[in-house]
Amino acid sequence: MIGDYINVINPIVAFSINVAVQLLCIRFVMKGLLRSLFSGFAVGFVSLLLLQVSVTFLGIAFFSNIMVNIIIYSSLGYCYFHFVNLGETARRIRILRELYDSKGGLTLDEILERYNAKRMVDLRLQRLLNNGQVVLKDGILFNGKPVLLLISKTILLMKVIILGQKSEFDK
Amino acid sequence: MTILFWGLALFASAFVIHFVLWKIRLPNRQIKAILQIFFTVLVVGILLLWSVPDTSIFCGIAPPTSFAEQIHISLFFISLTLAYMITYTALEADSPSLVIMTAINDAGPDGLDKKCFDKLMNDDILVKPRIRDLLLNKKVKMDGDRYVLTPKGVLFAQIFITYRKIMNVSHKGG
Known part of the structure; x- marks a missing residue:
């Protein structure tokens, strides 16, 4: 039961890590929005995999949900990429x-x-x-x-x- | 597998409804219409899945049995919907980069003269339609001959201005 809820939270936690890393990168580590966005996405993705694997070893979640959570995480990451990009390039x-x-x-x-x-x-x-x-x-x-x-x-x-x-x- | 199957089934249903409605008539405010269609399908779909007996099997897949699974399906559906919505903005309006690439490609192997290119890319196709969009979506209104922001427009502008400040981005972009 708790495992089901942890499965729901995992992609949101990974996405939050993505955003936090991107902001830290652009403010303190590197120049270039694109590089910071890719860095944030990569760190968030690795975090998601680690979260999924760790909860599987704890026996409170099922590894089969990893595909669903990768899709959720990637979609949210894609939206974030475009949100930042809109602020930079959208004419409206x-x-x-x-x-x-x-x-x-x-x-x-x-x-x-x-x-x-x-x-x-x-x-x-x-x-x-x-x-x-x-x-x-x-x-x-x-x-x-x-x-x-x-x-x-x-x-x-x-x-x-x-x-x-x-x-x-x-x- | 339950979440993947039902999440995709709901998303596919919403997409088919949107596709059919678009073939009948294109709505004026397309993004708003897409959100209305997709979120209506989500609510109705979740209620239907909630009401069917746990023992029912569809295509070898049982319906979700717990509240957590329903939330997971909703999150899956919402993330796909937002990704589709943001992609759709590139379909709704011609992106300048896309117009540039297409114009050069259409010119063929001889390429496109820069002077002809400069004439093709004018305010009538690249800027004025976007101002009309802002009026249509009620983010901007007319005050005599001046364009002014509505409260909705102010909110949108503030979101992006604030986020650019957080990211410490100073150049104007565009």
């Missing part, structure tokens, strides 16, 4: 932050002065060029490493299957 959040920092709101022109497509694309293109996903040669852009292109194609496929359209402007 960036516009909300600009409006929050302004006194009495902003007109459309004022929003676009602070945050516009040119700035956003320059920033993102630079990131893509830096990590080799895109290559710029004599003023021409080419696809580089295939990882992000593969992710883009997967998202496009999901869009077509679920929404029936390739782009939000296809309506």
Whole structure:
């Protein structure tokens, strides 16, 4: 009976360790959000495995639930990754932050002065060029490493299957 | 196995309902609709599993017998739902990085001229639709010609601003 409840708590404890380690890493140990997120996830994952194994040896939980708890932990870790990422790159959040920092709101022109497509694309293109996903040669852009292109194609496929359209402007 | 089976069965049921409804008509506030569908399925499913006799067997799997198992199924379902919801935000709106990668890929082996690329990526497709989303989701309202935050918008902004402070992140991002 108690083992059942411990099984429920294990992925939550591991996820809390993930968040705590990520915050400690980004504040005190390393630069770079992505590295801190991966470090937090890895430490949390090892903690989950140790928790599962230890409660199994104590005889108060069943090893068979490890698959369920790995899925729960990975899903929560995935959500946390995107939560942090949203705060950094999501356009809606960036516009909300600009409006929050302004006194009495902003007109459309004022929003676009602070945050516009040119700035956003320059920033993102630079990131893509830096990590080799895109290559710029004599003023021409080419696809580089295939990882992000593969992710883009997967998202496009999901869009077509679920929404029936390739782009939000296809309506 | 009980938790994995029933958790996946409930999630699959919710996904099928969402998929069918989306084929009939796309809701205006899609994320809100997804949450309503998935959490309704969870509540109804847990109540149904609670009410069936412990001796019933479905596909060789018995229903959950303890309260702890019901909570475990709920946690499993909620974590999958949140992961799906956050993935769905990338489907609902065109991500700039995705638009960039697709535009370059669509240009073929000759590549995409940077000048053409700069013309393609404009405020009309990358920024203005997101401002409209904020109005639609009632996080922002109009005050004359000015966009101002609603209490819901203030709460959202504060969550992210506070978390960025905790992480000690100072650059603007975006």
